[in-house]
Amino acid sequence: MIGAALVAGVEEIAVVNLARIGWQAMRGRDPEExxxxxxxxxxxxxxxxxxxxxxxxxxxxxxxxxxxxxxxxxxxxxxxxxxxxxxxxxxxxxxxxxxxxxxxxxxxxxxxxxxxxxxxxxxxxxxxxxxxxxxxxxxxxxxxxxxxxxxxxxxxxxxxxxxxxxxxxxxxxxxxxxxxxxxxxxxxxxxxxxxxxxxxxxxxxxxSNRPTRWHPEHIAERYGLFTIIVLGEVILGALTAVQSAFAEFGLSPALIMIAAGGLVLVFVVWWTYFAAGEPRLHSLRVALTWGYGHFVVFAAIAALGSGLEVAVDTAGHHSHISDQSAAFAIAVPAALVLVALGLLHRLAGTGAMRNFGFVVAGAVVVLALPFSAPLIGLGGAVVGMAAALVVTLVVNCRGAGSGVESRA
Structure with missing residues (x-):
């Protein structure tokens, strides 16, 4: 009894002293916190x-x-x-x-x-x-x-x-x-x-030995917040490119359509990501697939920003590629992120993007629009891609709830 009390007292003193120098024992947090x-x-x-x-x-x-x-x-x-x-x-x-x-x-x-x-x-x-x-x-x-x-x-x-x-x-x-x-x-x-x-x-x-005690809601929020930050980086890069083009050439119909279409694209990606409630990451398999699948989401969103900057450069005759190639620089990441988010929503059971056939159809339309760039112009192709994503979002989210329950 005396020995046990002595040990407990020593442990309590040690904890207090460690706390004084800013040390907290790493015991693992409660996943139900x-x-x-x-x-x-x-x-x-x-x-x-x-x-x-x-x-x-x-x-x-x-x-x-x-x-x-x-x-x-x-x-x-x-x-x-x-x-x-x-x-x-x-x-x-x-x-x-x-x-x-x-x-x-x-x-x-x-x-x-x-x-x-x-x-x-x-x-x-x-x-x-x-x-x-x-x-x-x-x-x-x-x-x-x-x-x-x-x-x-x-x-x-x-x-x-x-x-x-x-x-x-x-x-x-x-x-x-x-x-x-x-x-x-x-x-x-x-x-x-x-x-x-x-x-x-x-x-x-x-x-596989013993899963760590990660917090499902915390993980979902962390991924959501990083998505917002990457989207912000996309907007910053695109804005800088538009400002540079405007300072050198002034406003043009193509520049206006690229800027407007690009903003709608980014907004729809945000809306699609947060189209429903928290993902249900209740198993290690679902959680790992959700986490690994975000490589495509994050990389495609950042690449979408690069594509918008390329489109602005092409409209201002600063790039060495055609209007069609510049349109593909936007279409490919936009289609990738649309399909990836459709799959992740289905995996995590959020209730959003319920009609995956429309998701695939929207991605196909987006990938087809660059072929029309020589006819309707680069700006027209970007606006068309934005419209395709808007239609896909509306069809999938109609009746799925209030629209957005942001995790941020």
Missing amino acids: EHRVSTPLELFFDLCFVVAVGQAAAQLHHTLDEGHLGGGLAGYAAVFFAIWWAWVNFTWFASAYDTDDVLYRVLTLLQMSGVLVLAAGVPAAFQDYDFTVVTIGYVLMRISMICHWVRAAVEDPAGRATARRFAIGIAVVQLGWIARLWAPGTWVYVTFVVMVLAELAVPVWAE
Whole structure:
């Protein structure tokens, strides 16, 4: 009795002293916690990541302007994966283990530093296919996650086995990314695919032991807020392009139609995403599919902004591509995000986008409209795409509820 009381007293003193220096034991948060919302640190974290998203989108814009489609898309996909995957890993970890103490904040700062290093290396990755700086930034972010998981393994006995798997898996994969910098010739592409598959496999392997205690509503909100931030980056980039074109050439019918059609496109994407209530992420399979599927959503939304900028440049005769090619730069990401959101809504059982046939039909119409650009002009094609998305949204959301129940 005396020994047990003594041990309890020592533990209580230790907890108090650790609290005084800003340390909170990482025991895992309650997945049923009421009013679980994004923290200011998480929002700051998102803003740092969207800087890298903006860099990737800007470089895609420039490569498309030059007509370098293949190299631009490959570089964009590679860079965007690094940004997205680091964001996803931290988001799900924070949903389960956010202590918001000093060490947690310092390690999160390291991750934010890593994404800024990655962003600095984006131009070299696109222009010279030199991924050295991007890899350094990515590995920095992943080292931060390894430290987070090691801490969880030490402080949370219940989740120790899963945390160890995450730490070991991430560490081994990072060694592979570093070794890949010396891959010769075609092995650069082969090893990239292998490493991506390895990264995606780590959570599946780790969570199969004992799933982490992530919060479904918190995860849904985090994805929704990041979607809004990426949409904001799209609007900022498009506005900058329109301002530049207006300052040099003044208003033109084509510029007005591209700007108006582009704004409607972005607004409809937002409405489609938030067309119903919270997604029901009640199983690991659904949650992983929802989380992984957002790679297409985020990448397509950011690419849509690049396409709008390309269209503005083409209307002002600043690009080296045709009106039809510029229209495809908008149509392809718009169709991708429409189909991806349709599938994700069905997966998560939100009740929105209930008629997937109309979703596919809308995507087909959007992809067909660029062929009409030589006849109706680039501006007319963009307005037509916006109209197609509006019709698709109206048909799917009619009778599905009040329209929008924002998670933000």
